[in-house]
Structures are given as C-alpha cells and as structure tokens.
Amino acid sequence: MIKNIDFRICFSVMTILTVLVGLFQSWGIALSMLNLCLISAVMAMGVNIQWGFAGLINFGVMGFLAIGGLATVLVSVPPVHEAWSAGGIGILISGLFLAAVVISVFMINKKLSKHKYKNYFVFLIIILSIPLLKFIAGPSISKIESINAATSGFLGGANLPIIFSWFVGAILSALVAFVVGKVCLGLRSDYLAISTLLVSGIIITIVKHEEWLSRGVKNVIGLKRPVPYEVNLQESEWFINLVQFFNSSKLSNVLDPEVKISLLNQLVITSSGVFVKLCFSLIFLVVVFVILYFSEKALNSPWGRMMRAIRDNEEAARAMGKNVVKQHLFIFMLGSAIIGFAGAMLVTYDGLFTPSSYQPLRYTFLIWVMVLLGGTGNNYGAVLGGFVVWFIWIQSAPFAMVVINLFTGHLDETSYIKDHLQNSVPYFRYLMMGLGLLLVMRYRPKGLLPEKVIKN
Amino acid sequence: MDFLNSIILLTNFIIIPGITYGSQLALGAIGVTLIYGVLRFANFAYGDLMAFGTMVVILMTWYLQSKGISFGLLPTALLALPIGILLTIAVSLFFDKTVFEYYRNKKSNPVTFIVVSLGIMFVLNAVVRIIIGPNDINFMDGHKFIMKAREFKQLTGLNEGLAIKSTQVITLVTTIITCSILFYFLNKTKTGKSMRAYSNNEDLALLSGIDPKKIVLITWVIVSILATVAGTLYGLDKSFKPFTYFNNLLPIFAATIVGGIGNPLGAFYGGFLIAFSEIGLTYAYKKFFKYIMPESLEPSTLIQFISTDYKFAISFAILIVVLIFRPNGIFKGKVI
Numbered sequence: 001m002i003k004n005i006d007f008r009i010c011f012s013v014m015t016i017l018t019v020l021v022g023l024f025q026s027w028g029i030a031l032s033m034l035n036l037c038l039i040s041a042v043m044a045m046g047v048n049i050q051w052g053f054a055g056l057i058n059f060g061v062m063g064f065l066a067i068g069g070l071a072t073v074l075v076s077v078p079p080v081h082e083a084w085s086a087g088g089i090g091i092l093i094s095g096l097f098l099a100a101v102v103i104s105v106f107m108i109n110k111k112l113s114k115h116k117y118k119n120y121f122v123f124l125i126i127i128l129s130i131p132l133l134k135f136i137a138g139p140s141i142s143k144i145e146s147i148n149a150a151t152s153g154f155l156g157g158a159n160l161p162i163i164f165s166w167f168v169g170a171i172l173s174a175l176v177a178f179v180v181g182k183v184c185l186g187l188r189s190d191y192l193a194i195s196t197l198l199v200s201g202i203i204i205t206i207v208k209h210e211e212w213l214s215r216g217v218k219n220v221i222g223l224k225r226p227v228p229y230e231v232n233l234q235e236s237e238w239f240i241n242l243v244q245f246f247n248s249s250k251l252s253n254v255l256d257p258e259v260k261i262s263l264l265n266q267l268v269i270t271s272s273g274v275f276v277k278l279c280f281s282l283i284f285l286v287v288v289f290v291i292l293y294f295s296e297k298a299l300n301s302p303w304g305r306m307m308r309a310i311r312d313n314e315e316a317a318r319a320m321g322k323n324v325v326k327q328h329l330f331i332f333m334l335g336s337a338i339i340g341f342a343g344a345m346l347v348t349y350d351g352l353f354t355p356s357s358y359q360p361l362r363y364t365f366l367i368w369v370m371v372l373l374g375g376t377g378n379n380y381g382a383v384l385g386g387f388v389v390w391f392i393w394i395q396s397a398p399f400a401m402v403v404i405n406l407f408t409g410h411l412d413e414t415s416y417i418k419d420h421l422q423n424s425v426p427y428f429r430y431l432m433m434g435l436g437l438l439l440v441m442r443y444r445p446k447g448l449l450p451e452k453v454i455k456n
Numbered sequence: 457m458d459f460l461n462s463i464i465l466l467t468n469f470i471i472i473p474g475i476t477y478g479s480q481l482a483l484g485a486i487g488v489t490l491i492y493g494v495l496r497f498a499n500f501a502y503g504d505l506m507a508f509g510t511m512v513v514i515l516m517t518w519y520l521q522s523k524g525i526s527f528g529l530l531p532t533a534l535l536a537l538p539i540g541i542l543l544t545i546a547v548s549l550f551f552d553k554t555v556f557e558y559y560r561n562k563k564s565n566p567v568t569f570i571v572v573s574l575g576i577m578f579v580l581n582a583v584v585r586i587i588i589g590p591n592d593i594n595f596m597d598g599h600k601f602i603m604k605a606r607e608f609k610q611l612t613g614l615n616e617g618l619a620i621k622s623t624q625v626i627t628l629v630t631t632i633i634t635c636s637i638l639f640y641f642l643n644k645t646k647t648g649k650s651m652r653a654y655s656n657n658e659d660l661a662l663l664s665g666i667d668p669k670k671i672v673l674i675t676w677v678i679v680s681i682l683a684t685v686a687g688t689l690y691g692l693d694k695s696f697k698p699f700t701y702f703n704n705l706l707p708i709f710a711a712t713i714v715g716g717i718g719n720p721l722g723a724f725y726g727g728f729l730i731a732f733s734e735i736g737l738t739y740a741y742k743k744f745f746k747y748i749m750p751e752s753l754e755p756s757t758l759i760q761f762i763s764t765d766y767k768f769a770i771s772f773a774i775l776i777v778v779l780i781f782r783p784n785g786i787f788k789g790k791v792i
Contacts, residue, residue, distance in 0.1 A: 057567055119781050126777075130762060183776060187783065190498045190566045191717075194709050195779055198772035201706055209765035361581065361702070365574055372571060427585040434578025438555060441572050 007380040007449055014387045021395070028270070031277035033394050038284035039346050041386030044370040045291055045379060046338030052377035052451065053299065054331045055311035057193045060180065062363035063200030064336045066207050067176055068169030068343025069353050070214055075165035076224045077157035083144045083212075084155060090140025091155065091212065094133055101129045102179070144212040154215045162224040166287075166344040173340025174333040176203070181332040185325070197360065208355040220353040227279035233272040240264070243271050280349055287345065288383065291338060295379040307331060308377075361430075366393070369433055373440050375447030384449055392436065393429050400428035462747035464616040468605075470739055474732045476624045476693055479631035482727030483686035484704065485711035486638065486720045487679045493655040493718035494675040495556070497569030502683060503705030504580035507698045508547060509684030510691045511588045513540035514595045521597070529599040530626070533688055540688065544680040551576050552676055560672075577702075584698045593696040596623060623693040634685055635724060638678065642720065647674060655718065707734070707768065710775040716785025725787065730771045737761040737770055 014037075022030035043061065050056045105122050112118045145153045184195045207214050214220065233239045244251065247267055254260045298304050310317040310324055318324050347353050366389065374385020404425070408418040440447065484506065491499045499505075516536030520526070527535050555572050602625060605617025642648040647670075654661040654671045662668065687701060694700075707730050715726025741759040762770065778786060 057570075123777060123781075134762070183780065187779060190570060191713070191779065191783070193567075193570055194498060194713065195776060198706055198710065198775055202769045202772050205766055205769040209763070359699075361578075365578070368571075368574065369578075421586070424586040424589065427582050427590070430578045430582035430585070434575045434580075434582060437575035437578065438572060441568070441575065442555075442558065445568075 005449060007384065010380075010384050010449065011387075014384070014391070017391060027274050028277065031274060031281060033390065035277060035280050035284055035349055036346075036394075037387045037390045038281065038288050039342055039349065039386075040367070040370060040390045041288050041383040042284075042291060042342040042345065043339055043367045044374060044382040044386040045288075045295055046335045046342060047367055047371045048335075048374075048376065048379060048382035049295065049298075049338065050332060050335035051371060052382070053304065053307045053311065054328060055189075056185070056328060056332055056335075057189050058196050058332070058335065059193045059360075059364055059368070060196035060200035060203075060336075061339055061367045062358050062360050063203035064173045064177065064339040065343030065346065065363050066200075066204055066355065066358050067173045068166075068340035068345075069347035069355075069358075070207055071169030071172050071340070072162055072165040072223055072344050072347045073214055073220050073353050074157045075160050075168050076162040077220060078159040080147065080152045080154065080156040083147050083152065086147060087140030087144040087212070088155065090137055091144070094137035094140075097129075097133060097136055101125060101133075106182075141210075141212045152215075153218070154212050154220075161226065162348050163226050165348070166341050169344030170337040170341040173343070174337040177333045177336035178329065180336075181329045185328050185332060197364065200360070200364065204355065204358050207358075214353065214355060217356050219355070221351070223348065223351050223353065225351065226283060226348065227276055230269075230272040230276055233275060234268050239272065239275070240268055243268050246271075284345065284349075287341075292379055292383060299379065366433065369437050371447075373436060373447055375449035375451065377451030378447070378449045381447050381449035381451075385447070388448070389433070389436075392432055396429040396432045397425050400425050458747045461614055461616045462744050464614060464618050465744055465747065468616065468618050470732070470735050472620065472624055474728070474735045476627045477735065478728035478731030479627050480686055480690045480693070480727075481704075481707055481711050481731050482724045483631060483634060483682050483689070484708040485715065485723035485727045486635070487682035487686070488708055488712045489715070489718055489720055489723040490675055490679055490682075492712070493720075494651060494671060495560070495569075497566050497573065498709070498717075500570060500573045500705070501551075501577040501580055502679075502708065503702045504577050504584065504698075505544065505548065505680070506683045506687035506690075506704070507584045507696075507701035508580050509540045509544040509680065510687035510696050510701070511584050511698075512543045513537055513684065513688045514588065514593060514691070514696060516540060517595050517597075527598060529622070531596055531598040531623075531692055533595055533597075533692055534626070537684065537688060541681050541684045544684045545677050547580075548676040548680045549673070552672065581698065581702065588698075590698055593691075595696060596692050598622065621693070623689075627689045627693060630685060630689060634682070638682075638720070641678075651675065703768075707771040710771040713775055713785055714778045716787040719785065719787050722785055722787035726785070729786075730774065733774055734767050734770050738764045738767050 018030050018034055018037075021033060043065070046064075047058065047061060050058045105125060108118060108121050108125070112121070115121075144155060147153060180196065180199050184192055184199065187195060208216050210216065211218065244264065247264075250267075251260060251264060254263055306317070306322055307327065309320075310322060310327060314324055370385035370389040371382055372385070373389055374383070375381020401422070404418070404421045408415065408421060411418045444450075484502070488499060488502050491497065491502070513533050513536045516539045517531075517533045520532050520535060525535070526532050555576060556569070559568055559572060599622050601619065602622050603618060603620040605619040608618040609615070640648075642652060650661065650666045651671050651674060653664065654666055654668065658668075661671075690701075690704065708727075711726035711730045712723050713726075714729055715722025715724065738760065745759060
C-alpha cells in the first residue's frame with residue numbers, strides 16, 4: 001500500500017481522465033462532468049471544514065444545498081408585482097412575527113436560563129405560534145398562489161444578477177446553521193448525525209410545499225446565467241469567426257460551399273454549448289481555488305490548530321480556556337455557508353430549481369462519500385474526492401453497460417435477464433459508491449489523501 | 457347519534473390508521489434500537505434492509521402465485537415471509553462478517569460504524585433497485601376489506617362509515633404476536649437476559665461468561681426478522697417502493713430516539729407516538745366539530761393544526777423537541 005500519494009499526481013490523473021472523456025465521448029460531456037466535479041469539490045470542502053477540521057458530523061448537507069438553491073430564486077427572478085400587491089404585506093407581517101417568535105425563544109433561553117419551567121415556555125410559544133402563523137399568513141398565501149398559478153403563483157425575487165445569489169445563499173445557510181447549531185450541536189456524534197438529517201428533511205419539506213416562496217413542486221425554470229446564452233453566441237460575428245479559426249483545417253478540406261456552410265453551422269451550434277460550459281468551468285475554477293486557498297490558510301493558522309485540538313481532545317482544549325461551544329457553532333456556520341454557496345452554484349449551472357429533486361442519497365451521503373474517500377481533514381483530499389466520486393458516479397453507467405454486455409453477450413437479444421439488467425444500469429453507480437466507501441474505510445481509513453500531521 | 461358519529465369519524469380516520477402505521481414504525485424502531493443497544497451504533501442501512509426483506513417476500517409471492525398457491529383470504533405474502541426472513545438474516549450476517557466484525561474487534565468509534573453502515577446502505581439500495589427496479593409494486597392479494605364503509609352505514613344506520621382493511625388487522629395481529637414473543641424472549645429466557653446484560657455492561661457480561669459472538673448473532677437474527685416483518689406489513693398496507701423504504705428510516709429513527717435509544721419498549725411506544733402525532737396533527741377536524749358542537753358554533757375553517765404536506769416534518773419536529781427536553785428520550789434510553 002502506497003503510504004503517501006502526492007496530490008499533484010492525483011490531480012494530473014484526473015485531468016488526463018477528463019481529457020480522455022473529451023476525446024472519446026465528447027467535449028460537452030467532459031466539460032459538464034468537470035463543472036459538476038468542481039461544484040462537488042466546493043460541497044466537499046464545506047463538509048470537510050465541519051467534519052475534517054472540527055469533527056462535527058453534519059448529515060444535513062441536502063438542506064443547506066436547497067437553501068442555496070432557494071437563494072438563486074429569491075435573488076435573480078424578477079419580482080411578481082401583482083403578487084406583492086396582493087399578499088406582500090401579509091407575508092411581511094408573518095415574517096416579522098416569525099422573527100419575533102425566534103427572538104423571544106432565544107431571549108427566554110438566555111434570561112430565564114435557570115428557571116424551572118423554561119423549556120415549557122419555549123415549547124408553548126412554538127406550539128402556539130404555528131396556528132397563529134397560519135392564521136396571519138394563510139389568506140395572503142392563497143392570494144399569491146392564485147395569481148397566474150400556471151406560470152408564477154409566487155412572490156418572485158429581487159431581479160439581481162445571479163452571481164449575487166451565491167453569496168446570499170451562503171449567508172442564508174449560515175443563518176439557518178446558526179439556529180440548527182444552537183439546537184443540535186450539544187448532542188453526541190450519532191445523535192447529531194440523525195438530528196441534522198431530520199432537520200434537512202424539514203427544510204426540504206418547507207421548500208417543497210411553500211409555493212408562495214419557491215413555487216414548490218412546480219419548479220422554477222429559466223433562471224438567469226452569469227455566462228452568455230447559446231442562441232446569442234450562435235448569432236454573434238466574433239464567435240463564428242472563432243469557430244472558423246479553430247476548425248480551419250477541417251473546413252478547408254470541404255470544397256462545396258453549401259456543404260461548408262452547413263458544416264460551419266453545425267460546428268457553431270456544438271461549440272456554442274461547449275463555450276458556455278467552458279465559461280462556467282472558468283468561474284467555478286476561480287471559486288474552487290479561492291475557497292481552497294482560504295481553507296488551507298485557515299487550516300494552518302493558529303485558529304486551525306485550535307480547531308484540530310478541539311476535535312482531537314475536547315476536554316483538554318476546554319481546560320486550556322478555549323470556548324468549545326462557540327467555536328463549534330462558528331465552524332458549523334462556516335461549513336454550511338460554503339455548502340449553501342455550492343447549492344446556489346449548482347442551481348445556477350442547471351438553470352432550474354427543482355425542490356423535489358433533493359434526496360439525501362444524492363445530496364447528503366454522496367457528498368460524505370466524497371469527503372471520506374478523498375481524505376478527511378485535507379482540503380486537497382476533499383477536492384480530489386469531489387472529482388473522483390463524481391467521475392465514478394457519471395462513468396459507472398457506461399462501464400456497467402460494457403460489463404453487462406460482456407457477460408450477457410451469449411444471451412439472446414430478447415432475453416429477459418439481459419433486458420432487465422440493461423434497464424437497471426443507472427443503479428450500478430450506487431453499488432460502486434457503496435463498495436468504494438467500504439473498501440476505503442477498510443484499507444485506507446484516512447482517505448486517498450490523508451491529513452498531513454505537522455510536527456514541530 | 458351525533459356523538460356516535462363523531463367517534464366513528466375519529467376511529468376511521470385517526471385511530472385505525474394510527475394503530476396500523478404505529479405498529480409498522482414500532483417494529484422498525486425496535487430493530488434499530490436493538491442494534492443500537494447491543495452493537496452500539498445507529499444503523500443507517502436499516503431502511504434498505506427492510507426493502508431487501510420485502511423484495512425477497514415479493515419475489516417469493518410471485519413465485520407462489522405462478523404455481524397457483526394462495527393463502528385463501530389472507531395475502532400470499534404471509535406464506536412467503538419465512539423465506540424473506542431467512543434471506544435477510546443471511547444478508548445481515550454476511551455484512552456483519554465482512555464489514556462490522558472488523559470494526560467491532562478494532563473497537564472503532566460510533567461514527568466509523570455509521571459511515572460503514574452508509575456504505576452498506578448504498579450497496580443494498582443498488583441491489584434492491586437492480587433486482588426489482590425502482591417502481592411502485594402492489595403485492596397485496598386475498599381479501600381486501602373486512603368491513604366496508606357502506607356496509608357499516610347500512611348495518612348501523614349511522615352517517616359515518618367505518619372501513620377496516622384486512623391489512624390493518626393483519627398488521628395489528630402480527631405486531632402483537634411478534635412483540636409478545638420478543639419481549640418474552642428478552643425478559644424471561646436466559647439468552648434474552650444475557651443479551652440485556654451485554655447491552656447494559658459489556659465488560660461485566662464478558663466476565664460472567666457470556667459469549668459475545670452468540671449475542672451478536674442473535675441480535676442480527678432478531679433484527680432481520682423485525683425488518684422483514686415491518687417491511688412486508690408496510691408494503692402490504694400501502695405499496696412497495698425502494699425509495700419510500702429509505703425515507704421511512706427517518707420517522708423510524710425519530711421513534712427510536714423519542715422512546716430512548718437502546719430501549720425496545722420505549723421504541724415501541726415511540727412508534728405509536730410518532731404515528732399518532734403525524735396523523736392527529738394533520739387531520740382536519742372540521743367535520744368532527746360539526747357533530748359535537750351546536751349549529752351556531754360551527755367552525756368555518758378546517759381546524760387543522762398543520763397541512764398534510766408536513767406529515768414527515770412533524771415527526772422530525774417532535775424529535776427535536778425531545779432532544780431539547782430529554783436527550784435520553786421520554787423513556788430513559790440504553791436499557792434493553
């Protein structure tokens with residue numbers, strides 16, 4: 001077993017693999033895979049900050065991703081003025097009411113921390129606030145949802161460039177993480193895992209069913225983009241020239257002018273898609289590098305040392321005068337903010353927000369596999385994990401197809417088993433993930449790129 | 457008469473579905489809690505173990521149906537259940553030998569166990585979907601209703617009908633039988649007592665000459681039986697879909713923790729608590745109040761605490777409340 005793998009070798013291998021996919025499958029597939037690898041890397045870095053740095057087990061990744069996704073809707077979609085005039089005030093009032101409830105709960109917790117019936121007060125307030133909230137917001141919600149139910153039926157957003165939503169997503173996630181952390185962080189590791197998983201379930205339920213906010217299961221489509229649209233590219237002069245320049249040898253072989261023009265048109269259409277994805281890749285690359293740079297800085301700073309000290313021995317760190325509770329809450333918010341950022345990036349890249357697509361297997365546990373496989377506590381490991389796992393996730397279906405054809409080649413075309421296996425090809429990725437995780441946990445428990453232990 | 461009508465209404469829409477769903481959750485929660493108490497980790501693969509067991513039962517049911525064998529008025533799945541249980545036990549023991557045993561001997565921390573159970577969850581998820589596919593499957597046959605709403609109305613002359621599905625009765629009877637045997641086993645037999653001792657204090661149990669391998673083996677056997685039975689009952693009552701089974705893991709966890717993790721009796725009550733709050737809080741009581749209130753006080757709204765969309769969220773919210781109030785659960789945890 002190789003003890004230390006250099007991260008440069010790993011990333012070179014991943015680059016070569018991506019290029020190979022580009023050469024053998026298509027550049028469009030290679031780039032969209034790369035983009036999702038980059039987004040996954042951001043998610044994995046967020047989880048790594050919580051789990052690798054501080055040892056906090058957060059199974060609520062899905063919820064924070066959804067909050068980031070919601071932010072894109074709230075920031076970039078144009079506001080629906082009729083809806084605002086119909087029910088805006090009601091929603092604002094209920095928002096204030098909700099804030100008042102949250103603040104009063106925190107106040108009671110603080111002021112009456114010694115009181116015998118403190119918990120019962122909190123409980124009573126929360127129970128009473130739900131029907132009240134429904135009473136206040138109910139009429140406005142039904143008004144909003146009835147306006148153009150087929151196309152809008154929600155409040156819309158602020159009509160700002162979508163890039164802003166990434167930061168808004170991060171801030172919103174951090175705020176939610178503050179509330180969640182206040183409630184859950186005191187729990188033991190396995191309780192924390194279960195309760196964060198359930199909290200993310202609650203968040204998804206809210207995003208899915210509050211249609212005035214997010215259109216819920218009706219989805220929001222046609223979100224803005226930080227990069228040009230394919231249609232505009234295909235009509236612009238400079239882009240056509242660019243395509244002509246890159247394919248000059250291919251085009252010069254064709255003599256017939258009509259065939260030449262149709263070939264050029266086809267090339268422009270395919271390369272416009274590639275160009276858009278390339279723009280996304282560049283933006284995502286910048287994000288990954290910035291977050292990676294700051295995570296590395298943080299990990300090697302006195303603060304990072306303190307976090308690892310808290311992770312490795314909480315009692316000792318507390319005895320040294322470190323405020324463990326506060327630091328845990330802070331790092332939980334920080335990691336969730338990065339996850340929210342990634343969630344907004346993901347929705348921006350997809351161009352649509354579909355609350356019903358958030359499932360724990362894909363959006364929580366897969367991210368965890370990335371972190372554990374890549375290397376817990378190592379930022380490069382998290383990025384590598386994002387790349388490797390997403391690569392396997394995408395490529396396992398074609399791979400499974402090849403294997404199935406190999407083993408069932410002798411069978412008849414109409415054979416039931418062959419047909420059934422070919423239909424279930426998409427599920428082989430779960431098998432690969434599970435086996436990969438089990439093997440890594442057994443034979444390389446610290447991940448592909450283990451945490452660097454610095455000794456002075 | 458109005459009073460009787462209101463009682464029938466509640467029985468039909470809250471009590472009977474609550475008991476059925478509660479039994480299914482309770483059986484699942486006891487399994488999770490036993491794994492936690494004896495093997496000391498939260499098993500995230502449990503939902504998919506349930507799905508696996510149910511899948512085997514469905515395949516067996518189809519086989520029996522193709523041979524023309526049926527169970528009369530009862531669903532054929534009950535005949536197929538033993539095979540499902542046997543295969544689920546085999547799978548559990550296989551994963552225990554290949555995966556969990558290594559970490560148990562190394563005395564790994566609970567988080568490592570959770571992570572490897574995630575790995576098994578992925579594998580089982582894939583196996584079930586590859587073998588039987590991701591779609592909804594209805595494998596209920598036999599007699600569907602014991603009492604239809606219309607028949608009840610004709611029989612009693614009341615306005616409200618009472619419908620009792622045979623799956624609901626089967627669920628209740630099976631749960632009573634399974635739980636009585638289980639609690640008798642845990643409380644009265646020597647093996648059950650040694651299991652409890654092992655769960656309570658491992659070192660002391662080892663000193664008293666209890667064989668840990670035997671305890672682990674028995675735990676997996678019991679857990680597999682519970683998982684298959686709970687999964688099959690749920691599938692008969694509603695339908696089988698791998699994704700739903702994975703999702704059911706969440707209310708099962710909630711029931712386990714609410715009842716005090718590691719405490720089977722607590723898990724049993726926790727299952728019913730979760731089920732009744734999910735159904736009771738999302739039911740619209742308008743009609744109920746119409747019956748018992750005088751006409752002048754008739755409610756104008758639905759009188760529903762929270763909309764049905766939030767059914768799952770309620771169990772999670774209960775869990776969080778319990779975690780704040782009594783982190784060890786309503787019934788003190790960690791005592792089998």
